[in-house]
Amino acid sequence: MTQYPDLHLYIGGEWRKTPDSLAVLNPATEAEIARLPHARRSDLDDALAAAEAGFRLWRRTAPRDRADIILKAAAIMRARQEEIALAITAEHGKPLAQARLEVIRGCEFLEWDAGEAVRTYGRVIPSAPGVRYIVHHQPVGVVLGLSPWNFPMSQPCRKVAGALASGCSIILKAAEETPAGALHIARAFHDAGLPPGVLNLVFGTPAMISDHLIRQDAVRLVAFTGSTAVGRHLTTLASEHMTPVLMELGGHAPVIVCEDTDVEAAAISSAVRKYRNAGQVCTSPTRFFVHEGAYDRFLTTFVDRAARTVTGNGMEAGVEMGPLANERRLPALQSLVEDAVAKGAKLCTGGARIGNQGYFFAPTVLTNVPAHARVMQEEPFGPLAVINPVTSLDEAIAKANSVPYGLAAYAFTNRADYADRMTDEVEAGNLSFNTLEASLPETPFGGVKSSGYGREGGTEGLLNYMVVKTVSHSMTIV
Structure with a gap:
């Protein structure tokens, strides 16, 4: 070339x-x-x-x-x-x-x-x-x-x-x-x-x-x-x-989706950002904790957008997601998916390599993933999203903080009291509300914990x- x-x-x-x-x-x-x-x-x-x-x-x-x-x-x-x-x-x-x-x-x-x-x-x-x-x-x-x-x-x-x-x-x-x-x-x-x-x-x-x-x-x-x-x-x-x-x-960014938000808009923007750079981003949104009242709508919209992600050679017009950057990520992602499914998770879309040339892995969504599945603790660093329901903001914050990482975190809400609570309690160096942008050149960027x-x-x-x-x-x- x-x-x-x-x-x-x-x-x-x-x-x-x-x-x-x-x-x-x-x-x-x-x-x-x-x-x-x-x-x-x-x-x-x-x-x-x-x-x-x-x-x-x-x-x-x-x-x-x-x-x-x-x-x-x-x-x-x-x-x-x-x-x-x-x-x-x-x-x-x-x-x-x-x-x-x-x-x-x-x-x-x-x-x-x-x-x-x-x-x-x-x-x-x-x-x-x-x-x-x-x-x-x-x-x-x-x-x-x-x-x-x-x-x-x-x-x-x-x-x-x-x-x-x-x-x-x-x-x-x-x-x-x-x-x-x-x-x-x-x-x-x-x-x-x-x-x-x-x-x-x-x-x-x-x-x-x-x-x-x-x-x-x-x-x-x-x-x-x-x-x-x-x-x-x-x-x-x-x-x-x-x-x-x-x-x-490393990070393992949580996304808390509250019941008061525009659910469909949150799901679409989340799916688009999740598969940017094929999910190979330390701030990539990965663990989605969605209030049960919004869960079905969020999951349906997210899975539909994930499945429609145009995957291919990055040089081609219209491609939204390219391959993984190196071959070793293929078996790593496959192993996380298989472990989660074996422990009771549901695979909604993706979950496997695409074709046999190039390091392409399908945009993947897992749901109802148990806490003891590896993907709940290990950063996938690829196009893999976990979407689980929660019953309250208390539960969402506890699960968001349940990993040793604290780089980026995200939330969708229009309630000031929810935002205040998450600002105080979510353990992350960067917390974004109603956007999946973690940092800009003019903002300090870094993590806490591991x-x-x-x-x-x-x-x-x-x-x-x-x-x-x-x-x-x-x-x-x-």
């Missing part, structure tokens, strides 16, 4: 190939579309040395100048939207329309944080006469950014935006299954005039890269988006070196990439 880029590492402002490479596959066709170079330890050491040099320069670059370069890179990516979107669809499988939107969302992350770069204010704290304390926010240093495969461009953009806007340099290890989005980010910053070493891009064996780099004294922050299991491992490794971490981990800690985005986002230094000034010697 002519639109797919030639893949390289990017270290110290230079593009690099290595002797070792891995095939990148199109998940809709299973055809090889590129070879991805894998970093060796020597490449990682070069990236670290480049990032240290880049940080020394970048931290002394005026915030306004940093913002100008970030905004220029974002403008370049906006101009290349179609080229980047085609590459994302080729490697990930999502419909081209969704890939185009992802490019814009990635640019919005950069643009928001560029604006925040000039507003990393400190404060003056008056004390005794002649004594004052000044609080400074300073960049933490070299950041190791680890981004997932489900959003090949917007997720790396979030890490790069936070690091660069705060004055840090970054070594970005993007997903090997979907490398083109991160490569286009590096290209845009290279063309925007970013000094060498401020942004470095590597690919390779994930465990080797994280183990080698986290142990280095120069790495001062690990920013990771991915599964809870991997996040726990990285946090443990970082703790051995007292390296702070920013963790955005969904991680720290926040990306919003005015709070840059604080994770900075250290607080308190400086005391006295007019007399004491």
Whole structure:
């Protein structure tokens, strides 16, 4: 495919190939579309040395100048939207329309944080006469950014935006299954005039890269988006070196549907969002707890919309859901469905692979799923929805909170008292009413419990990439 880029590492402002490479596959066709170079330890050491040099320069670059370069890179990516979107669809499988939107969302992350770069204010704290304390926010240093495969461009953009806007340099290890989005980010910053070493891009064996780099004294922050299991491992490794971490981990988002809402509209919007990105979204609505008075109407409408979801190659017009991004998700989803049905759940639609070429899995709805079924505790990370009836808001909140995750949660209601109760009691870092949008560039995003800690985005986002230094000034010697 002519639109797919030639893949390289990017270290110290230079593009690099290595002797070792891995095939990148199109998940809709299973055809090889590129070879991805894998970093060796020597490449990682070069990236670290480049990032240290880049940080020394970048931290002394005026915030306004940093913002100008970030905004220029974002403008370049906006101009290349179609080229980047085609590459994302080729490697990930999502419909081209969704890939185009992802490019814009990635640019919005950069643009928001560029604006925040000039507003990393400190404060003056008056004390005794002649004594004052000044609080400074300073960049933490070299950041190791680890981004997932489900959003090949917007997720790396979030890490790069936070690091660069705060004055840090970054070594970005993007997903090997979907490398083109991160490569286009590096290209845009290279063309925007970013000094060498401020942004470095590597690919390779994930465990080797994280183990080698986290142990280095120069790495001062690990920013990771991915599964809870991997996040726990990285946090443990970082703790051995007292390296702070920013963790955005797994979710298992509940949706509470109250009896007072527009049931059909809620069902349609829920089904559309559930199957966006083939359900491969950490904030994807998955566990639906519907008041018994609205249950039958919600289920019928949701199942009908799910069954009508147009599934196919993301390059084709009209496709609403592409394949899963990698083959290993097929047996994982099949196992969850079979376990639920064996334990008494009803399969309303889907539940199996589509065809024998490409990693397509049918939009799936399970209902009356018992609490001891695996899917009630394990994030499916695919096009699978669970819809169960509840008798009260108390029951819905208890079931929403019954998993160890707390990233995103959703609710449909028009009652202020219901909204107040859920705001107080639902355990999630992000709670949305009457919308399935979990976050925007201007809002802080992150989880509680096993969904991680720290926040990306919003005015709070840059604080994770900075250290607080308190400086005391006295007019007399004491």
